[in-house]
Amino acid sequence: xxxxRSWQGHWKLRLYERVRERGYDSLTAFAEARPAIPLYVxxxxxxxxxxxxxxxxxxxxxxxxxxxxVTRFVRDVLVRLLxxxxxxxxxxxxxxxxxxEVAKALGSWSAYIPxxxxxxxxxxxxxxxxxxxxxxxxxxxxxxxLLRTLLPDEEx
Amino acid sequence: xxxxxxxxLMAAAQFVEMLTLLSMMKLSLPRLPPAAPxxxxxxxVMGSNGxxxxxxxxxxxxxxxxMRRLVQAGVLSAPAVSAAVRIHAGQVMMSQTHQELPRxxxxxxxxxxxxxxxxxxxxxxxxxxxxxxxHVLPDEFREWFEKRGFTGAMDIDQFxxxxxxxxxxxxxxxxxxxxxxxxxxxxxxxxxxxxxxxERAAGRMLTRNEILKLLAERMKDYKIxxxxxxxxxx
Numbered sequence: 001x002x003x004x005r006s007w008q009g010h011w012k013l014r015l016y017e018r019v020r021e022r023g024y025d026s027l028t029a030f031a032e033a034r035p036a037i038p039l040y041v042x043x044x045x046x047x048x049x050x051x052x053x054x055x056x057x058x059x060x061x062x063x064x065x066x067x068x069x070v071t072r073f074v075r076d077v078l079v080r081l082l083x084x085x086x087x088x089x090x091x092x093x094x095x096x097x098x099x100x101e102v103a104k105a106l107g108s109w110s111a112y113i114p115x116x117x118x119x120x121x122x123x124x125x126x127x128x129x130x131x132x133x134x135x136x137x138x139x140x141x142x143x144x145x146l147l148r149t150l151l152p153d154e155e156x
Numbered sequence: 157x158x159x160x161x162x163x164x165l166m167a168a169a170q171f172v173e174m175l176t177l178l179s180m181m182k183l184s185l186p187r188l189p190p191a192a193p194x195x196x197x198x199x200x201v202m203g204s205n206g207x208x209x210x211x212x213x214x215x216x217x218x219x220x221x222x223m224r225r226l227v228q229a230g231v232l233s234a235p236a237v238s239a240a241v242r243i244h245a246g247q248v249m250m251s252q253t254h255q256e257l258p259r260x261x262x263x264x265x266x267x268x269x270x271x272x273x274x275x276x277x278x279x280x281x282x283x284x285x286x287x288x289x290x291h292v293l294p295d296e297f298r299e300w301f302e303k304r305g306f307t308g309a310m311d312i313d314q315f316x317x318x319x320x321x322x323x324x325x326x327x328x329x330x331x332x333x334x335x336x337x338x339x340x341x342x343x344x345x346x347x348x349x350x351x352x353x354x355e356r357a358a359g360r361m362l363t364r365n366e367i368l369k370l371l372a373e374r375m376k377d378y379k380i381x382x383x384x385x386x387x388x389x390x
Binding site: 052 | 322323326327334335336337338339341346347349350351352353354355356357358359360362366369370373374376377378379381
């Protein structure tokens with residue numbers, strides 16, 4: 001593996017340069033063309049040894065703040081983390097391993113979204129435990145019907 | 157003491173002469189033979205101020221000052237010293253703080269792009285010190301991790317990584333790294349939030365291996381190298 005250079009130089013410029021090189025005018029547009037793809041895969045596509053997933057995450061959030069679509073961003077992050085932990089969708093049997101994979105996705109999600117969303121994230125986690133989605137449920141984007149019920153847009 | 161000092165001066169003089177000679181032989185020598193200069197370098201260490209590392213010459217202000225005094229005393233000629241240092245121009249690093257070369261040093265080396273390009277660096281910058289080690293499982297939560305099996309040969313000190321300063325600062329949310337306003341992205345805070353919320357989602361404690369699996373995924377997102385090295389960390 002090459003030495004990683006993600007945090008060297010003007011990484012913000014580098015990030016947007018790569019996005020434009022790939023024909024998109026925003027990071028959001030780049031990410032939307034790759035729905036339910038884990039964040040680290042997006043980062044690797046933009047620069048295998050000089051772009052980190054949290055930089056992509058931070059950039060997507062910045063754009064969502066500008067567009068007043070933070071709740072949509074929060075759903076999008078959950079979709080990407082779920083697909084990373086549960087590539088075959090929601091587990092049919094909640095054994096120890098499946099339970100951990102779900103917990104890993106939800107826990108990481110709550111740490112990757114603004115703290116102001118902690119309460120709503122708690123409610124989503126509680127709802128998913130109380131009424132589990134059907135086995136094989138695999139949201140393909142932030143507009144997934146179940147996700148929109150659990151986390152409806154609030155922004156004006 | 158005096159004889160030791162004298163020996164060091166001779167070694168230094170020989171070293172400079174040798175480097176000067178090598179500079180003349182440079183056309184026929186594709187690169188400096190790695191073993192010989194390292195040996196000379198060992199002799200050259202005055203205190204711990206000057207060190208040869210491979211073909212990279214690390215000098216200190218004290219070393220250059222000594223060269224200056226040798227020139228004044230007539231033991232060496234200024235062009236010889238200058239040439240000696242210039243051989244390694246571009247590779248020469250001053251070991252100290254990051255700043256312009258002191259006046260006396262610049263006078264001695266003469267003006268030129270390679271001299272202007274030289275600057276002082278810290279021991280880390282000169283490659284003389286290993287980058288510091290850092291806990292990826294935050295030290296403040298040692299007890300939390302102990303309860304989940306991180307004890308003895310598997311305690312959190314075993315999970316340290318070496319990080320350069322810039323990366324370390326960015327990972328702890330420093331250096332104005334983020335783009336959005338609402339998410340600080342600071343590593344320690346993030347990883348503890350992820351772990352404690354994962355436990356709430358699971359409705360039970362995570363096992364040591366589960367913690368490591370979650371950790372590995374998040375480290376990948378921060379591009380923190382997965383090379384664990386034991387240490388007290390920071």
